Amino acid sequence: MKQYIKADEWKIIEEGFVPSYNKISESIFSVGNGRMGQRGNFEETYTGETLQGNYIAGVYYPDKTRVGWWKNGYPEYFAKVLNAANWIGIRVQIDGEELDLHTCTVESFRRELNMQEGYLQRSFTATLPSGKQVAVTSTRFCSIVDDETGVISYSVTPLNFSGLLTITPFIDGDIKNQDSNYDEKFWDEISRDVHPSGAFITLRTKKTGFDVCSGMHFCVTQRGEQLDLPTEAITKEKFVGISCSLAVKANEETVIYKYAANLSSENHPREQLLSACEMQVNAIVAKGFDMMLQEQKEAWAAKWAESDIVIDGDVSAQQAIRFNIFQLNQTYTGEDARLNIGPKGFTGEKYGGSTYWDTEAYCVPFYLATADARVTKQLLLYRYNQLGKAIENAEKLGFNKGAALYPMVTINGEECHNEWEITFEEIHRNGAIAYAIYNYIRYTDDKSYMADYGLEVLIGIARFWNQRVNWSEARKQYVMLGVTGPNEYENNVNNNWYTNMLACWCMDYAIQSVQFVRESAPDKFRTLTHKLQFNDAEEIGKWQHIIDNMYLPVDEERGIFLQQDGFLDKEQILVKDLPADQRPINQKWSWDRILRSCFIKQADVLQGIFFFEENYDLDTIRRNFDFYEPRTVHESSLSPCVHAVLAAKLGDERRAYEFYLRTARLDLNDYNNDTEDGLHITSMAGTWMSIVHGFAGMRVQNDRLIFNPFIPGKWKAFSFNIAFRSAIINVQINKEGVHLINRSAKAVNITIEGKEYLLNAHTKLDIKTEKVNVEVV
Incomplete structure (x- = not known):
C-alpha cells in the first residue's frame, strides 16, 4: 500500500516526483469524457518508465487467441481497446537541449487533478544538464461539452537564462499497446496533412478497419499577445508535427495552447472524417481555452449536483468517494447505446477494455440513482x-x-x-x-x-x-x-x-x-x-x-448455503492464519495450489445474498457472512464493496467501514500493486454502493425508498442526492437523525427504520428518534 497522495476534499494531489510511482500516477491522473480518455502522461518528452495511453471509445482490435489446444466453441480472438494516437505531445527544447524529466534534476513537482472542475494541472521546476532552469505549468482536460476534443495550456518560464525556445506540438500515431506481442502495431496510416498552425492524421486499425482522424491547432503567446512565428512541418510515418522557435527571456512566460480532436468512423462518415475533424478543431479554437475551461467547470458542476456525496469529518473518505464518482462520470455518460464500461475505462489496457458482468452487477445501481x-x-x-x-x-x-x-x-x-x-x-x-x-x-x-x-x-x-x-x-x-x-x-x-x-x-x-x-x-x-x-x-x-x-447445496449443521459440492472437503484455513509473505496468493501461489485451497477471491454465496437479501432473515445472512468472509482474500476489486454492504446490514459498523476504505482507496493507495495498469473503474461503483446501500441502508422495495442508516464513527454527517422515479431527494444523515428534502414536484413513499412516511413535493422531512417534523421548502 502506498500513501503519497495528499488529502484534499476536491483534489488529487501529488507533490514531489518519484519516478517509480509514475505509472501509478499516470493511471490516477487520467482524464476523459465518455468518448475518449487520456492517461496522466507528460506533454513533453519523458524517457523514463511510462505507459503512454490515449483511448477512443468503441475502437478495438481482435487479437488472435487460437492456440494448439484450441477447442470447439473457444473464442476466435481477444478484443483489445487500442492505444490510439498521442495527441498531447509538445516537444520542448531549450537552446537545442531536450526538456526531459528523466534526465533533468527535478527541483519541485506538483500534479493536481481538480475533480470539482474537471481538469488536470501539473507544475514543476527542473534544471537541465546544462544548468539552465525552467518552470513549467500545464493544464489540460478532455471536454465533456465538446466530447471529441481535448485542450492544453502549456507555459514555459526560463528562470536563470535567456535563450532560444523551440517547441514542436505533434500527433504521434506510431504507437503500440503495452501487451503487444512482438511489438506488433495495430494502426496503418491513411493520410496526413500539415499547415502552419495545424496538423491532421488519419489512421486505420488493422482487421477491424476503424478510422480515427486526430487533428490539432496550436498558438503561442507572450504577455497575453499571440505571436506570429515561422513554422516548419515535421512529418514522418504516422507522425505529424509543427516546429517553431522564439527568443525567451529570464522570468518571462511563454504559453502554448494546443487544441485537439479525435474523431472516429463509428460516429462520422469515413469520407467526411477529415473535414469533420477540421471543423471540430476550428470550432474549439474559436471558443478559446478560457471559454472551454469555463464550460467544463459548469458541466462538471451539473454532474456533481446529481452525483456528489458529501462527508463531514473525514477528508480521506471524502476525497476517495469523489475520486471514484469522478472517474465513473468520466468513463460513461449514456450518450451512446453502443458503448459500455470497461473494467479499466480509459485509464489502461488491462482486460482489453471490454465489457464484463461488472456493468450490470455494480455500475447500474450507481447510474440509476445519480443520473x-x-x-x-x-x-x-x-x-x-x-x-x-x-x-x-x-x-x-x-x-x-x-x-x-x-x-x-x-x-x-x-x-x-x-x-x-x-x-x-x-x-x-x-x-x-x-x-x-x-x-x-x-x-x-x-x-x-x-x-x-x-x-x-x-x-x-x-x-x-x-x-x-x-x-x-x-x-x-x-x-x-x-x-x-x-x-x-x-x-x-x-x-x-x-x-x-x-x-x-x-x-x-x-x-x-x-x-x-x-x-x-x-x-x-x-x-x-x-x-x-x-x-x-x-x-x-x-x-x-x-x-x-x-x-x-446447503450445510445443515452450520446453517449455511454451501458454495458448491465438496467445498467442505477442502482444508478449512482462515485468511487471518495465512502468513503475510504468502499474500496476495494470486502472486505467491501456483494456480494448482489456489484451486485446491478454500480461499475465495470475491463474494460468491454472499453475492447471491447481496442481490436477494430480502429473501433471507438476518440470522441466515450472518451465518453465511461469518463463515465465508474469513475465507475471502478479497483479491478482486469487486469484493470489498459487497462485504461492506452486508456488514452494514448486519450492524457490523467496524467491518463495514474497513471494507469501505479498502474499496474507496483501492487505486489511490495502490492496495493491490496494480494501479499502474489502470484504475478499477467498475469497482468504483461499488464504493458508491458501500455508502448509499451500506451506511445509508438504501433499498427499493414495494415501490418505496427504504433507509436504515448509520454513521461511521469518524464522520459527523454525510449527504447525497437520489434520483428516484422522476423525483430528486436530498438525503442528509447526521448524529441527530435523517433529513430529507424533496426537490421535485412528485411525492415519494419512504420508509426509515421500519416507519413509513410520505415525502410530499417540495417539502422537508426531519426524523429524530420518535419525532418527525415536516416543513415546506
Missing part, C-alpha cells in the same frame, strides 16, 4: 442490441432454440475471453443481465421496457438455463455441472449455489414477466411469441419444474 433513467436504459439496450450475438454464442457451445448466453467479455456481443474456464464455465453472467433488467424496472417503474425489450432477453436467458441443467437420477433433482462461480479461485465445480440459485430466479422472473406482458401488452406479446416461436405453456411448465426441483 437520468435514460443513462441506465442505454446500458440495458447495449445488451438487448447484442441478443442475436448472445444466441450465436450459445449455439457455438451446442445450445439451440433461441437459448442465449451473454459473453463473459465482449466489445461487440461476441465472446472474446481467452481463458477457457471463464469462457465456458462462468455462466452466472447471464443472471447479472437479467438482474439489471429487474433492477432498472424496480427502480424507475418503467414497466414498458419489459414489453419493448426486456422480455425477449429474459426468454433467451431462461431457455439457456433450461438446457444447461440436467436431471440427476441419483439425487432426483436438477443439477448444474462444470461451472465457475464468482469465486474464480475454483474452476469446473458442480452445483455452485450462486449459479443454481440465480438460474432459478432468472426462470421465475421470466415466468412473471411473460404473465405481465401477456396481460398488459397483448399485441406485443403475440408479436413476440411469433418472432421467438415461444410456446409459453410448454416452456413455462419446464422452467417451473426446474425451479421446483433444483438442487441447492
Whole structure:
C-alpha cells in the first residue's frame, strides 16, 4: 500500500516526483469524457518508465487467441481497446537541449487533478544538464461539452537564462499497446496533412478497419499577445508535427495552447472524417481555452449536483468517494447505446477494455440513482442490441432454440475471453443481465421496457438455463455441472449455489414477466411469441419444474448455503492464519495450489445474498457472512464493496467501514500493486454502493425508498442526492437523525427504520428518534 497522495476534499494531489510511482500516477491522473480518455502522461518528452495511453471509445482490435489446444466453441480472438494516437505531445527544447524529466534534476513537482472542475494541472521546476532552469505549468482536460476534443495550456518560464525556445506540438500515431506481442502495431496510416498552425492524421486499425482522424491547432503567446512565428512541418510515418522557435527571456512566460480532436468512423462518415475533424478543431479554437475551461467547470458542476456525496469529518473518505464518482462520470455518460464500461475505462489496457458482468452487477445501481433513467436504459439496450450475438454464442457451445448466453467479455456481443474456464464455465453472467433488467424496472417503474425489450432477453436467458441443467437420477433433482462461480479461485465445480440459485430466479422472473406482458401488452406479446416461436405453456411448465426441483447445496449443521459440492472437503484455513509473505496468493501461489485451497477471491454465496437479501432473515445472512468472509482474500476489486454492504446490514459498523476504505482507496493507495495498469473503474461503483446501500441502508422495495442508516464513527454527517422515479431527494444523515428534502414536484413513499412516511413535493422531512417534523421548502 502506498500513501503519497495528499488529502484534499476536491483534489488529487501529488507533490514531489518519484519516478517509480509514475505509472501509478499516470493511471490516477487520467482524464476523459465518455468518448475518449487520456492517461496522466507528460506533454513533453519523458524517457523514463511510462505507459503512454490515449483511448477512443468503441475502437478495438481482435487479437488472435487460437492456440494448439484450441477447442470447439473457444473464442476466435481477444478484443483489445487500442492505444490510439498521442495527441498531447509538445516537444520542448531549450537552446537545442531536450526538456526531459528523466534526465533533468527535478527541483519541485506538483500534479493536481481538480475533480470539482474537471481538469488536470501539473507544475514543476527542473534544471537541465546544462544548468539552465525552467518552470513549467500545464493544464489540460478532455471536454465533456465538446466530447471529441481535448485542450492544453502549456507555459514555459526560463528562470536563470535567456535563450532560444523551440517547441514542436505533434500527433504521434506510431504507437503500440503495452501487451503487444512482438511489438506488433495495430494502426496503418491513411493520410496526413500539415499547415502552419495545424496538423491532421488519419489512421486505420488493422482487421477491424476503424478510422480515427486526430487533428490539432496550436498558438503561442507572450504577455497575453499571440505571436506570429515561422513554422516548419515535421512529418514522418504516422507522425505529424509543427516546429517553431522564439527568443525567451529570464522570468518571462511563454504559453502554448494546443487544441485537439479525435474523431472516429463509428460516429462520422469515413469520407467526411477529415473535414469533420477540421471543423471540430476550428470550432474549439474559436471558443478559446478560457471559454472551454469555463464550460467544463459548469458541466462538471451539473454532474456533481446529481452525483456528489458529501462527508463531514473525514477528508480521506471524502476525497476517495469523489475520486471514484469522478472517474465513473468520466468513463460513461449514456450518450451512446453502443458503448459500455470497461473494467479499466480509459485509464489502461488491462482486460482489453471490454465489457464484463461488472456493468450490470455494480455500475447500474450507481447510474440509476445519480443520473437520468435514460443513462441506465442505454446500458440495458447495449445488451438487448447484442441478443442475436448472445444466441450465436450459445449455439457455438451446442445450445439451440433461441437459448442465449451473454459473453463473459465482449466489445461487440461476441465472446472474446481467452481463458477457457471463464469462457465456458462462468455462466452466472447471464443472471447479472437479467438482474439489471429487474433492477432498472424496480427502480424507475418503467414497466414498458419489459414489453419493448426486456422480455425477449429474459426468454433467451431462461431457455439457456433450461438446457444447461440436467436431471440427476441419483439425487432426483436438477443439477448444474462444470461451472465457475464468482469465486474464480475454483474452476469446473458442480452445483455452485450462486449459479443454481440465480438460474432459478432468472426462470421465475421470466415466468412473471411473460404473465405481465401477456396481460398488459397483448399485441406485443403475440408479436413476440411469433418472432421467438415461444410456446409459453410448454416452456413455462419446464422452467417451473426446474425451479421446483433444483438442487441447492446447503450445510445443515452450520446453517449455511454451501458454495458448491465438496467445498467442505477442502482444508478449512482462515485468511487471518495465512502468513503475510504468502499474500496476495494470486502472486505467491501456483494456480494448482489456489484451486485446491478454500480461499475465495470475491463474494460468491454472499453475492447471491447481496442481490436477494430480502429473501433471507438476518440470522441466515450472518451465518453465511461469518463463515465465508474469513475465507475471502478479497483479491478482486469487486469484493470489498459487497462485504461492506452486508456488514452494514448486519450492524457490523467496524467491518463495514474497513471494507469501505479498502474499496474507496483501492487505486489511490495502490492496495493491490496494480494501479499502474489502470484504475478499477467498475469497482468504483461499488464504493458508491458501500455508502448509499451500506451506511445509508438504501433499498427499493414495494415501490418505496427504504433507509436504515448509520454513521461511521469518524464522520459527523454525510449527504447525497437520489434520483428516484422522476423525483430528486436530498438525503442528509447526521448524529441527530435523517433529513430529507424533496426537490421535485412528485411525492415519494419512504420508509426509515421500519416507519413509513410520505415525502410530499417540495417539502422537508426531519426524523429524530420518535419525532418527525415536516416543513415546506
